[in-house]
Amino acid sequence: YGMLGGEADYFRHTTAIKTYDWSEHRGKFCNHAGCARMVEEDYGIYSTHLLTRKAVDVIANHSVSPLNSRPFFVYLAYQSIHTPMQVPAEYERRFRQSIPLEKRRIAAGMINCMDEGIGNITRALKQYNLLDNTIIIFTSDNGAAIGTGDANGGENWPLRGAKHSLFEGGTKVPALLYYAPLSQRQRITRSFKYKHVFHSADWMPTLMEAANVDLSNVRSKAHLKLDGVSHWSMLRNLSTGGVQHSVGKEETKTSSHYQVRKWIYYGFDN
Numbered sequence: 319y320g321m322l323g324g325e326a327d328y329f330r331h332t333t334a335i336k337t338y339d340w341s342e343h344r345g346k347f348c349n350h351a352g353c354a355r356m357v358e359e360d361y362g363i364y365s366t367h368l369l370t371r372k373a374v375d376v377i378a379n380h381s382v383s384p385l386n387s388r389p390f391f392v393y394l395a396y397q398s399i400h401t402p403m404q405v406p407a408e409y410e411r412r413f414r415q416s417i418p419l420e421k422r423r424i425a426a427g428m429i430n431c432m433d434e435g436i437g438n439i440t441r442a443l444k445q446y447n448l449l450d451n452t453i454i455i456f457t458s459d460n461g462a463a464i465g466t467g468d469a470n471g472g473e474n475w476p477l478r479g480a481k482h483s484l485f486e487g488g489t490k491v492p493a494l495l496y497y498a499p500l501s502q503r504q505r506i507t508r509s510f511k512y513k514h515v516f517h518s519a520d521w522m523p524t525l526m527e528a529a530n531v532d533l534s535n536v537r538s539k540a541h542l543k544l545d546g547v548s549h550w551s552m553l554r555n556l557s558t559g560g561v562q563h564s565v566g567k568e569e570t571k572t573s574s575h576y577q578v579r580k581w582i583y584y585g586f587d588n
Contacts, residue, residue, distance in 0.1 A: 319343070319355075319372050320365070321397070325468075328397060328404040340368075363558045364406055365397045370435030374442045381446035389529065396435070399428040401468045406431070425471035450498040452542070453528060456492035457522065459484075497528075512553065519546035527551070542588060 321339045326332060331340035338361070343354045360368055373394050380390045410425035417423040436456070443449040462472020464480040464487075472480075479485025493516065526533055527550040536542060 320369060320395070324364075327402065329362055331361060331365065340365075355448040364404075364431070366431045366435055369394060369396055372436055373435075373439050377439070377442045377446060377448065381448065390455070394439075396432050398432045398458075399425050399470055399472070401463075401470055403428070403470055419471070421469075421471035453498040453525065455493065456495075457518075457521075458491040459518075461488045461491060487556055495553065510556065512549075514549070514552070516549060517546060519544075520549055522546055524550050524553070 319342045321331060322341065323333050323339045325334060326339050326455065329515045333339050336356070338356060340360050341354060341356050345353045348354045363438060376390070376392055380386055403421060403424045405424055405427040409431045410424055411427075412430060413426045414466055417426055440449065440454070443452055443454075460481045461474045461477065462480055463469045463482065464472065466480070466482060468481070474480055474487035477485070477487035477490060479487035481488050495512075523533055523544055523546045526536065527548040533544070533548070
């Protein structure tokens with residue numbers, strides 16, 4: 319549910335070439351009539367509100383489903399705070415006294431609206447008695463864009479670089495994981511900081527271990543070669559040891575990016 323492309327208008331849901339890009343797909347490989355449809359009635363409604371509403375509906379429907387004892391998975395990719403920079407006026411107005419720069423004020427309003435939506439989702443989980451048995455992950459795909467056409471008022475200081483670069487300002491992002499049994503087991507009353515290198519590819523094996531999925535069995539049956547490693551045992555036990563990553567190399571025509579354990583090395587051309 320949502321848009322398939324990028325940089326669509328938050329209200330009209332139209333792309334740069336003025337095509338409507340807001341659809342719903344109700345099955346696997348869903349590209350036939352009756353399975354996929356354009357959701358025309360959502361035209362004019364802010365996308366953050368729409369995506370929040372859909373996530374809350376999924377949670378509510380799961381709670382009354384005959385299959386409600388089975389696990390569920392929601393991948394919620396908010397459009398915020400990607401360009402174009404758009405937000406309902408009521409959210410932007412909240413920051414007029416504190417943020418003089420318009421672009422950053424709009425960005426703050428977009429974040430505030432998204433934060434409100436996340437609050438609505440966690441309240442729904444609590445309402446349907448699912449919060450204490452649900453793992454919640456909040457993360458991003460890249461750092462803020464700065465000095466480019468898609469700059470959005472973000473800031474990566476003190477990290478160097480931004481989106482579209484291989485410096486840490488473009489590749490290192492904050493992440494948050496919430497799971498009530500972790501804090502209950504360790505008698506934690508406040509959050510703690512996990513200081514080890516965690517790659518985006520590590521989420522899949524980490525969540526699979528958390529769900530008691532045998533990774534070796536999955537690899538053999540599906541012939542999968544997973545690039546990530548699981549951090550679940552370290553997160554569960556608040557371990558300071560970290561996990562061992564093999565050296566990875568990702569090349570383009572002009573640059574390469576190496577990462578091993580705590581250190582990140584950059585090489586350009588040769």
